Amino acid sequence: MNILTIAYYTAIKYLRNPIVMLTYILAPVVIVFSLTGTVENKFIDTSKLAWIGVSNLQVTMISSNIDDRIAIVCLILCIFYGCILCSYTMISEFKNNTNLRFKCSPVSFVENITGKSLGNVGVLAICTLISVLIIKYAFQVNFGGNVFLLILVFLLFLFIINFLGVIFASFCKNIYICALLAFAFNFTMIYPVMVDTYSPINSKVIDFVSEFSIHAYVVKAIYGIINGDVNSITSSVIILSITTVGIFGLSLITGRRSLK
Amino acid sequence: MTIFFNSLKRLLKNKVQIIVLLILPLIPIMPICLESSHSMNTLKIGIVDSDKTGLTNLLKDELKANFSVIDIKESDINNIINTSKADFIIDIPKGYSEDIINLKNVKIKGYANKTKDASPIVRPFVDNFINPIKKVSMDSNKNSSIFYKSLKNINLKQNKNISNKTDSKDSDIAFGMIIMFVMFSSVFAATQIITDKENRTLFRTINTGVSLRSYMAQNILSFFVISIVQIVVLISIVVCGFGLSPGSSLINMFAFLSVISIVSVSLGIAITAISKNVTQAIMTGIGIVTLMSVIGGAWGMEPTSKLVKAVSNIMPITYAMDGIDKLLNNDALSANTQNIVILLAFACIFFLLGTWKKTDILS
Amino acid sequence: MIVEVKNLVKRFDQFIAVDNVTFSIKEGEIFGLLGPNGAGKTTTISSITGMSNIDSGEIKIFGMSMKNQEREIKKKVGIVPQDLAIFEDLTTYENLLYFGKLYGLRGGELKDSADKAMEFVGLLDRKKDYPKKFSGGMKRRLNIAIGIVHNPKLVIMDEPTVGIDPQSRNYIIDSIKKLNERGTTIIYTSHYMEEVEELCNRMVIMDNGKIIANGNKEELKEMVSLEEKIDLEVSGINYTIMDKLKSLNGVTDCSMKGNKITIVSKKYSKITQKIINIISDSESEIISLNVEKPTLETVFLTLTGKKLRD
Numbered sequence: 001m002n003i004l005t006i007a008y009y010t011a012i013k014y015l016r017n018p019i020v021m022l023t024y025i026l027a028p029v030v031i032v033f034s035l036t037g038t039v040e041n042k043f044i045d046t047s048k049l050a051w052i053g054v055s056n057l058q059v060t061m062i063s064s065n066i067d068d069r070i071a072i073v074c075l076i077l078c079i080f081y082g083c084i085l086c087s088y089t090m091i092s093e094f095k096n097n098t099n100l101r102f103k104c105s106p107v108s109f110v111e112n113i114t115g116k117s118l119g120n121v122g123v124l125a126i127c128t129l130i131s132v133l134i135i136k137y138a139f140q141v142n143f144g145g146n147v148f149l150l151i152l153v154f155l156l157f158l159f160i161i162n163f164l165g166v167i168f169a170s171f172c173k174n175i176y177i178c179a180l181l182a183f184a185f186n187f188t189m190i191y192p193v194m195v196d197t198y199s200p201i202n203s204k205v206i207d208f209v210s211e212f213s214i215h216a217y218v219v220k221a222i223y224g225i226i227n228g229d230v231n232s233i234t235s236s237v238i239i240l241s242i243t244t245v246g247i248f249g250l251s252l253i254t255g256r257r258s259l260k
Numbered sequence: 261m262t263i264f265f266n267s268l269k270r271l272l273k274n275k276v277q278i279i280v281l282l283i284l285p286l287i288p289i290m291p292i293c294l295e296s297s298h299s300m301n302t303l304k305i306g307i308v309d310s311d312k313t314g315l316t317n318l319l320k321d322e323l324k325a326n327f328s329v330i331d332i333k334e335s336d337i338n339n340i341i342n343t344s345k346a347d348f349i350i351d352i353p354k355g356y357s358e359d360i361i362n363l364k365n366v367k368i369k370g371y372a373n374k375t376k377d378a379s380p381i382v383r384p385f386v387d388n389f390i391n392p393i394k395k396v397s398m399d400s401n402k403n404s405s406i407f408y409k410s411l412k413n414i415n416l417k418q419n420k421n422i423s424n425k426t427d428s429k430d431s432d433i434a435f436g437m438i439i440m441f442v443m444f445s446s447v448f449a450a451t452q453i454i455t456d457k458e459n460r461t462l463f464r465t466i467n468t469g470v471s472l473r474s475y476m477a478q479n480i481l482s483f484f485v486i487s488i489v490q491i492v493v494l495i496s497i498v499v500c501g502f503g504l505s506p507g508s509s510l511i512n513m514f515a516f517l518s519v520i521s522i523v524s525v526s527l528g529i530a531i532t533a534i535s536k537n538v539t540q541a542i543m544t545g546i547g548i549v550t551l552m553s554v555i556g557g558a559w560g561m562e563p564t565s566k567l568v569k570a571v572s573n574i575m576p577i578t579y580a581m582d583g584i585d586k587l588l589n590n591d592a593l594s595a596n597t598q599n600i601v602i603l604l605a606f607a608c609i610f611f612l613l614g615t616w617k618k619t620d621i622l623s
Numbered sequence: 624m625i626v627e628v629k630n631l632v633k634r635f636d637q638f639i640a641v642d643n644v645t646f647s648i649k650e651g652e653i654f655g656l657l658g659p660n661g662a663g664k665t666t667t668i669s670s671i672t673g674m675s676n677i678d679s680g681e682i683k684i685f686g687m688s689m690k691n692q693e694r695e696i697k698k699k700v701g702i703v704p705q706d707l708a709i710f711e712d713l714t715t716y717e718n719l720l721y722f723g724k725l726y727g728l729r730g731g732e733l734k735d736s737a738d739k740a741m742e743f744v745g746l747l748d749r750k751k752d753y754p755k756k757f758s759g760g761m762k763r764r765l766n767i768a769i770g771i772v773h774n775p776k777l778v779i780m781d782e783p784t785v786g787i788d789p790q791s792r793n794y795i796i797d798s799i800k801k802l803n804e805r806g807t808t809i810i811y812t813s814h815y816m817e818e819v820e821e822l823c824n825r826m827v828i829m830d831n832g833k834i835i836a837n838g839n840k841e842e843l844k845e846m847v848s849l850e851e852k853i854d855l856e857v858s859g860i861n862y863t864i865m866d867k868l869k870s871l872n873g874v875t876d877c878s879m880k881g882n883k884i885t886i887v888s889k890k891y892s893k894i895t896q897k898i899i900n901i902i903s904d905s906e907s908e909i910i911s912l913n914v915e916k917p918t919l920e921t922v923f924l925t926l927t928g929k930k931l932r933d
Contacts, residue, residue: 005724013712023547034555034568056390057350059370059379062341084543097708101769103674105725106697176448176542177280183444183550187288187437198344198561205294 002107006115007122010089014123020085024127028078029134032071036139069197071141072222073190075131076215080186082124082158086165087178089116090259094173099259113166113255120165121158128154145225149233153221156240159248160214166251170258189213214243263465263475267482271449281486282493285441289494292434293502303378306332306346313357314408315393322389323350341373348378350386360390361397361407431504435584436558438494438517439577440549442487443524447545449483450528451538458537476615480525487521507587516587516596519603520580526607527576529614557581576606624683625650625777625808626671631680633666640666642832643680648825650776653799653809655819655826659927663832664812665705668779671810672702684777698727701775703767705782711755715746715765718754719772726773740768743798760791767795771802778802779810784818796822816920830927843922850875852915853895855884858908867901882910 014020093099102112132154136143143150164185168178192210195203210216217236224232272278305327309316323329332340332349340346351369359366368386372379392414400407453476456462465475495514499506506513528545535541553559555568556577572578583599626648633641641663648654658664669675671682673693682689684696710718719737728736741747744764754762767783780799784792799822803809813819819826820840828836828843836843857864860879868886869877871894876887888894895914902909 001729002725005721009710009713009717009721012717013710016712027547027551030551031554035561055383055387056367056394057370057379057383057386058367059372059383061374062338062371084546088539096711097704097706098710100674100704100706101702101708101722102725104672104697104700104702105722106694106727107725175539176451176546179542179546180280180284180441180444183546184284184287188291191288191291194559194561205291209291 002111003115003118006107006112007118010116010119011122014085014120015126020123021127024082024085024124025130025134027081028075028128028131029138031078032074032135032139032141035074036067036070036141067139068142068226069223071135071139073193073197073215073219075128075135076157076193076218076222077186077190078131079124079128079154079157080161080190080215081182082120082127083161083165083168083182084175084179085124086117086120086162087169087182088165088175089120090166090169090255091173091175091178109256109259110252113252113259117159117162117166120162121155124158124162125155128158142226145228149225149237150222153218153225153237153240156237156244157214157218159244160240163244163247163251166259167247167254170251170254173258186215189215192216193219214240217243261478263470263478264482267452267479268485270452271482271486281445281490285437285490285494286497289434289437289498290502292437293498293504303348303381304328304330304346305382306330306337306340306349308332308334308337308349308351310334310354311352311356315357315360315411316352318411319352319386319389323385326385337371341371344373348372348382350382358404360393361400361404362402363394363397431506431588432581432585433558433560434498434502434504435513435517435588436553436560436577436581438491438498439520439524439580439584440553440558441494442490442517442521443527443549443553444546445490446483446487446521446524446528447531447549448528448542449486450525450532451541453479453529454532454535454538454541480529483525483528484521487524488518491517491521505588508590509587509593512593513584513587515593516583516600519600520576523576523580523603523607523610526610526614530610531614533614533616552577576603579603579606624648625685626654626810627681627683628667628671629681631667631670631682632678633663633670633675634678639832641670644829644832644834646827646834646837648808648810650808651803651806652824653803653811653822655823656810656812656829657819657826657923658829662829662927664829665781666832667829668781668810668812672700672779673697698773699776701770701773701778703770703778703780703783705785707762707766709754709762709765709769711753714751714753715741715768716750718765718769722769723772728773736772736774740772743771743801744768745794760787760794763787763791763795767798771807775807777808777810781812782814783811784813784815792818816918816923820919828923828926835926836922840919843919844916851888851890853886853888853898854911854913854915855886855898855902856882856910856912857884857902858882858910859905860884860907861905864901864905864907867905868898871897871901 093102132143135141165178165182168181171181172178188209190213192206192213193215195206196210196216217239220232221236221240223229224236272281305323307320307323307329309320309331320329330346332346334351337349337351340349349371351371353366353369356366356368368390370379370382370386372382393411396410396414397407400410453462456465462475466472491514495506495510495517498504499510527549531545531548532541535544552575554561555572556575557572558577558581579599579602583596583603586595586599587593624647628647629645631641631644632639644663644667656664656667666675670677671684671689673689673696685699687696689696710721713721716737719740720733723733723736738747741750744767746761746764746768749757749761754765757765763783767780770778770780783799784795787795796818799809799811809822811819811823823840825837825839826843827834860882865877865879865884868874868884871888873888873894874886875889876885878885886894886898895912899909899912
């Protein structure tokens, strides 16, 4: 019951804050809106080039689902910043001294972290759901496939980012540094996915980073769900589940040292 | 200059801050720099060669000299386009060479992605290759041996005016990351002013007889010095360590980034002026800088939506990235005069926004 | 005994913050824990509340050991920390409900307790307001309310009145007395000696991690002072009066300045009536008479010294 109580009050604090809600709902929407279909940066200004007369090339246009993939990658990119919210939840309790009250109350550290994690994930899940609905219906992005699997993948990702937020907060109780750590981690993880989406290349570095990239597995799982690729779904979900458990354990260890 | 040195000391006071300032930015820059030299900007052409003749081999060789070419199967065409493994596919039908020799009006098939149509680049290339060959075939009188002999005598090499821009997009993104982190650091440094207000040391300082103007000027100077130090360290690592190209002149690049650091500092001051507390300032700053960077092209992606493009024109990072782009293309610093003027104008606006509110402290 | 602390030792690396401290607290009393800055009061309180681990010694609260039955003990202990510990983005009522639930209250009992706590501190009319709009005194009161919402048997208050106006302070002191009348045992720390003197039944004074004095206020005052001072203002003084006053049994010093006489006598000399008789007999009139006894502040400064602390 303590876990649910902590989760409830953690969530309502953020649900009441319009700035937090708007930021986490609109940021993915704005980024997707900006970048969907943005691959012409690769080309030079072709307005100078013109051809006159009959061409030797007969071109057929193929409609691709590149926009959908860009939208999904941008969504994952923006959702990850939810870990800053999670770091803030931990850090704010030191600022307003309520961590003392938790220490003196009959609530264990594990219950505390679990409750806060549930609260944070709840808020982020609501924001993600609203963003996904806007992206799906307003921008016509294909989020087809098994809805329950999609929810599972997103939830696993949200739990991972929550526990990462706890880990960042345990390194430094300064929200600025946590935000920068989040940015650095996010960009490093999303980079191979972006390269693969925009312009796949053979690169050992990219392959190496994508082996350890949580974002890559999430995107792979989502593509798998949309395309009905069972193997992709299974392998990605297993890896994400193991990662969630592992990062949860790590967050308890690091959090116990500096957040207790 | 007491306030200036004190401010510098506070900003560099502990190891964590120094690591965040100088080492953390390298984490996202590293994979960009370590990636193979294969440029993201190179067009990828897939070729389905059902003909496999000397002529088609010549075409393939010429394409390889200008683009990144992969051989594919006809059945994979849709999938290759959908997964962006190639930007354009050239499908040479069987019997094409013979039809050319026999003066038949045949065309090579091309397949392009509807959302990123590469045909404006590939079409003239193919035309510039095939049109001379058609002339040769007219002269060879449908004789294939004369045709191939004559081919050896003509120059089929294309001028590289339809070049791929050999400058690597990787450098763009790396410098974009440097600009982002300099802006982050400037926002954080500027929160020192809010901290001074909160813990009342600002009032102590003003009561010593130091004018508010002097206080602000010395603090701003210290923030500028910090961002210059950051730029120097990061450029050194990226250029000397990872070997990324800074364009024709490293000094030009440094000078341009110094102008950007003025904008960063002024943006930091503006953000702290509108924020009530440190946390709000940091979150606002990070949000604004990230959004500006994504829309402005610091992440290597530019928007195509007209509305968003219009919005990006009122963001300093757009002009910063345009300047970086020009410098990486070996243009002189003077080619960036317009960008520098615009960036300095942004800096003035941000400074005005940031400093006019400070007068209420005394009242 | 509701709290028993035996040979408590707490170290931070080489520094011994609490050095073999032993004391006990009876149920229903208000117990003062005094000492200069750095004496070890907060560390002692942290050890009692389970916020920090101890190096050696034993702490028993309600007859239960902190090591083995921490959770049960914590359910019955309330804390009012020195620094405000409230959620500014939850309303007054929500703050109380939140912590009430964490302490195990549910349903109707929880709501009743929250209402009573708000009424107790005088914030019932601000139930739905956010603490960020409150004054310092109101925040302090909410801080107390959260510490008592679960009706604890033991409440630890660490300088609950610091930085607030006299009206709020008086209100809080009266509330503490009412709380104690309800049967709650209170451990109280403060640097305001007049508060401690007014509230506490018994107190210990700590310095450098050790207890240097233990007892009620009378016992502590006895420790440091053997004399009383009497200040008189009379209508007319002459040398005859002065001689008679000096010759009284127990008087150690007698001086005059204008119409004012200062007499220093040994404690329990019981000479006040004799002084009045001497003045009356000399046909002078006593305008004012004041018997000055040692205060707790005097005791504190005498025992801990007047040197500034870190």
